[in-house]
Amino acid sequence: MARHRIIGFDREMMSFTDWLTDARAKTSIFSISGIGGIGKTTLLLQMARTARQFSVRSLWLDGRGGLTTSGSFLASLEMSLATEYGRTRDRDAALLSYIASELSLVPTVLLIDNCEEIERLEGWLFSSFLPELKSARVLFVCASRNGLPLQWQTNPEWKSRLRRFPLRLFTREEVYDYLGSSGLPVELQREIAQKTDGHPLSLALTVDMLFSESAEERDVWREVPAVLSAEFLREAASPNLYRALTALSLLPAADEALLNRLLDKPLEGADYYQLTALSFVRDTMDGISLHQVVARILREDFARRTPEQFEAVRHRAFVLLAERFHSVDQRMQMRLSAHIMELYREFLPSAHAYANFSSSLKPGEQKPFQLEDLPELQRFMKASILGSDWQSELVEPADYPALLDGIAARFPEGIFVVRDEKGRPLAFCAGLWLHALSMPLLERYAPGCRQMLGEEAFSLHELPLEAADTIFVLLSAVNSEHSLYRPEELGALLMEQWLVHMTRGLRGILAAADPQLNALLSVLGFQACGGVTRFAGIELTAWELDFRHTAFDQWIQRIIRQTGTATVPSAHPWENEHRPSIERSEMKQMLERLFDMDELEKLPAMQRLPWSGTQVRATIQGILADTREAGPLTATEKEILIAGYLRKDRNKSELAASFHMSRATFYRHMRLAEQHLAYVLGDRLGQTEVVFNKNI
Structure with missing residues (x-):
């Protein structure tokens, strides 16, 4: 029993108990949500036990039983009332009226698990069922992977009675609380805490396997990811989605085009949008993204099932991320860097005097020293x-x-x-x-x-x-x-x-x-x-x-070489042959001499470029004057370069003040703008070379 203690639901159970003990409580809705294995069903079972302790009637419905029509929904409630509490309907009583009357007699908790398809009943629930219970004392607890649909959160009659409870992973403290009375050795408890990432089902499965009779013969760290991977992939019914998820586990976020570059066979149009409906896939401003724990589990399972294929796909992911780095803003660059470190973790030491990279700790918010x-x-x-x-x-x-x-x-x-x-x-x-x-x-x-x-x-x-x-x-x-x-x-x-x-x-x-x-x-x-x-x-x-x-x-190329892949293609397919590399210091020199053609053409960097000074100046001016995005060069960085090198009507202190920055911050932005302009100019030069070579 110690291995199956209920932990981590303090907030949800406190709100549930408050409703049970409030004599003035009205009909309310709790929406419980979270990825598979995070504890939704466990929480509902705990609520059912607590309701019994308070002598409050509770009814259990399971969406997997086919609660997709008003008739099946009411019939399931009628059956629960009859089997659990011996309540039966008179032959002449209409089913809806009977259910509404029964639920209004005494305080009732209605626990609905797996209610992913409840949107099919939305119209009937809002128009016919819920209005019958508005003055009653009924608590609907709906558990689903994505939570109740948006219509529930915006419904003018019921949004004030709805509370959302997205479940979270266990903290390290809660994991040790769970393991504390397990009887497992302290060192093994630490290893479990490191490798389960606070995922409740992963934690429970690991402990159960370690206590099983065949524990010595089983590779727990291999079996648990395999079991959980199958559980998560059950949501992705088609083979196309399965392939896409394993590829997505190797990217921090991806739009359809980026994801297809990692796949041997591109997704069909509808498949990408089906991915966004999965409980562990998030739709972000950078594309879709996998829940961090699910991504890790899918990667581990992928690597163990087909190690050579996994290595090849991860190698392509490294190259894609390196290619993207200079074309995205600083926020995304930091995210790409963090993800590359996550993919590289397997090649970093797990036993070292200074660092153990086997656990994926997540830091809190980055704040400056105080x-x-x-x-x-x-x-x-x-x-x-x-x-x-x-x-x-x-x-x-x-x-x-x-x-x-x-x-x-x-x-x-x-x-x-x-x-x-x-x-x-x-x-x-x-x-x-x-x-x-x-x-x-x-x-x-x-x-x-x-x-x-x-x-x-x-x-x-x-x-x-x-x-x-x-x-x-x-x-x-x-x-x-x-x-x-x-x-x-x-x-x-x-x-x-x-x-x-x-x-x-x-x-x-x-x-x-x-x-x-x-x-x-x-x-x-x-x-x-x-x-x-x-x-x-x-x-x-x-x-x-x-x-x-x-x-x-x-x-990133050093990292790619250290991962053991024999052939390392360039981050950009045409980079080695066609794309001139321009350093930030060289870009700064060009900008300083932009209007002195003789001095501009004397620069060492100009000797490597295929353009004349006039062409370079015209291209730079065109890039800075263009109002369209030229990633990674931002609109603000263009303004800084125009003010600092083209207008030249203010000193650096005045420029910093005009951009509402300190001098130090302004200089950092100026250097970053020079670096980004160097990348964009090199890109334009490379594209010109590719076109020229094709014409030849």
Whole structure:
């Protein structure tokens, strides 16, 4: 019995109990919704038990029994009244009048499970059945995967009496609550919590299989995804939808065109819209998207059933995502980065001194460092020092607390915090954005950095704050005393989130002597950029991850190569041959010399391009003047470039003020606009080359 405790329904059961105990309660409707296996039927059973405890009559209907006509609906109610409570109808009594009279006699809870097709009864329910019960005391609890249709939520007579309860996944705390009295070893409980993602049915199935007589012979982590995959795919009746769902599990979101690029056989038109009707598919502004747990389960099952096919499709997904990266806005770029890390998780270590990537923890909302976070971060740091965990061999351990205080006081933008769903810090890394004001603090606490940075250190001493685009990471720590998460899980979460953060167009630098950490950084796409010897004689490796300019393509190509696929096609089919690569710094030089044709044509970048200076200038002006979207270049970025390079009638401070930004923020937007314009210009040049070659 301990294995089947009911947890996680506090909000729903409180509302249910409030209705049962309210003597003035009127006829109301509860809409329970959620993906398969999230606990809808379990909740209804718990409500039925609670109603009996309060001596309130409850009736149970199941939509799978054919509640698609008014006659079958009323007949099912009549049968329930007769079998459960011995109530029978007089021969002369009309069925509707009899049911309405019976439900009005005493408070009644009507529990309707699997009511996916209730919209077929909407007209009759609103016009004939519900009006008969308006002054009665009846609670309708309707459970379905997608919830009651929109018409119920907007009906003027009943919308005020409707409450919606979308069920959620278990929190890690609730999972441990469920497992606490199971008798399973603590380490096994932790593994279950990591791998079930808070999905109730996954949790229950895993525990039951581990307690089964044949547990030692069964591969639980293989069987559970297979069982759940079959359960989810039961909704997708046709083979076409099945194929589409397995492909969609490899994308963060997809419109019909993108999804078809991942399929060997394109979907038929109606199939795409049928996907949106499934309970675990969401319709978003970026296309349709799978529920995160369902996507993981389908991927795991796909990989185990047909590993070679899965590897091939995942490889195509990597290429598609890399191709899309520079043509979408920053919000979507961050989402693509996070999804690529999710797909890459299988190739990251599950057993490592610093990070365990086997559990897919979801961080809370990303919020900047706040001064009130500092005591918690110092506590994490103190525990890390006591455990002799890696921080930075460039800094003396005794200086860690003072360095963190200094960064928090003077350069707080260098602290990156990962939080839980309540906003509390779970982990952090701290460093300095390199510029003229921060370099003295860096050299004070990490004197070896000058040797590592080489000649760049001199230019950084002259670099203004608003031009900074490099972060030198010095410290990091996790809440190693957290009761729900292992330190290695939080380490993985911190690394993943920091990587996603960096893909906005930043460069990260750090140094390490630990061979385990060095190996992990290599797997994550960092590139060694030289060594430096510390005073104690420890040989350090300097690592760099550069997402400035167009380096994201290079990073994703490294990831693709590390996944073991032999042949790696270009992210863009015509890129290597036809698409000229233009760096942001080169784009900036072109813009600065746009109206000086002699100087423009002397630029090294112009020597690689197939166009004359006049053609380049006309194309740039055309791109900026065009009111249509030219992804990833946004309308605001066009305005910034026009104001900064074409009009040139205001200084940078005046420009920042006119766009309601600080100087630092304006400079970051300017750099991003230059980068996006470089991509669009390269795209136009590449298209011209393709047309030219075809004509030849």
